[in-house]
Amino acid sequence: MSKEIIARVKLQIVAKQASPAPPVGPALGQHGVNIMQFVREFNDRTSKLEEGMVVPVIISIFKDKTFTFLMKTPPASYLLKKAAGIAKGSGMPNKDKVGRVTVQQIEDIARTKLPDLNANDVAAAVKIIEGTAKNMGLEIIRG
Numbered sequence: 001m002s003k004e005i006i007a008r009v010k011l012q013i014v015a016k017q018a019s020p021a022p023p024v025g026p027a028l029g030q031h032g033v034n035i036m037q038f039v040r041e042f043n044d045r046t047s048k049l050e051e052g053m054v055v056p057v058i059i060s061i062f063k064d065k066t067f068t069f070l071m072k073t074p075p076a077s078y079l080l081k082k083a084a085g086i087a088k089g090s091g092m093p094n095k096d097k098v099g100r101v102t103v104q105q106i107e108d109i110a111r112t113k114l115p116d117l118n119a120n121d122v123a124a125a126v127k128i129i130e131g132t133a134k135n136m137g138l139e140i141i142r143g
Helices: 024-029 035-045 076-084 103-116 122-135
Strands: 005-014 054-062 067-071 099-102 138-141
Touching: 005 024, 024 035, 024 054, 035 067, 076 099, 076 103, 076 122, 099 103, 103 122, 103 138, 122 138
Parallel strands: 099 138
Antiparallel strands: 005 054, 054 067
């Protein structure tokens, strides 16, 4: 028999840097979860990831105040900024281009993100990532 889930909390936390401070503390504290236990488990599971990587996490909280969490792949925008070597996207993506990414880089990001995307194959995932790149003001270099 499975436990009854009372809440699902979605957060984006920097790898190896979870702490009881906001947003983690208030989000979990209101459900009576042991915050330090989550912080320790999260930091342990992200210890092998690169410094500064943003990790989306979905925390399922059960009626008995226990929890499980599922880590997702980093956001496409984070991966694109890293590939292009920029700090942030453009405020006006149709006018101001802030960086460049190659088709190969987009394919690599699409393969990384495929499990979390609403796409059946890599070609569909590439189109999703290309759209994100264009909306960030990145120029796609073909060939």
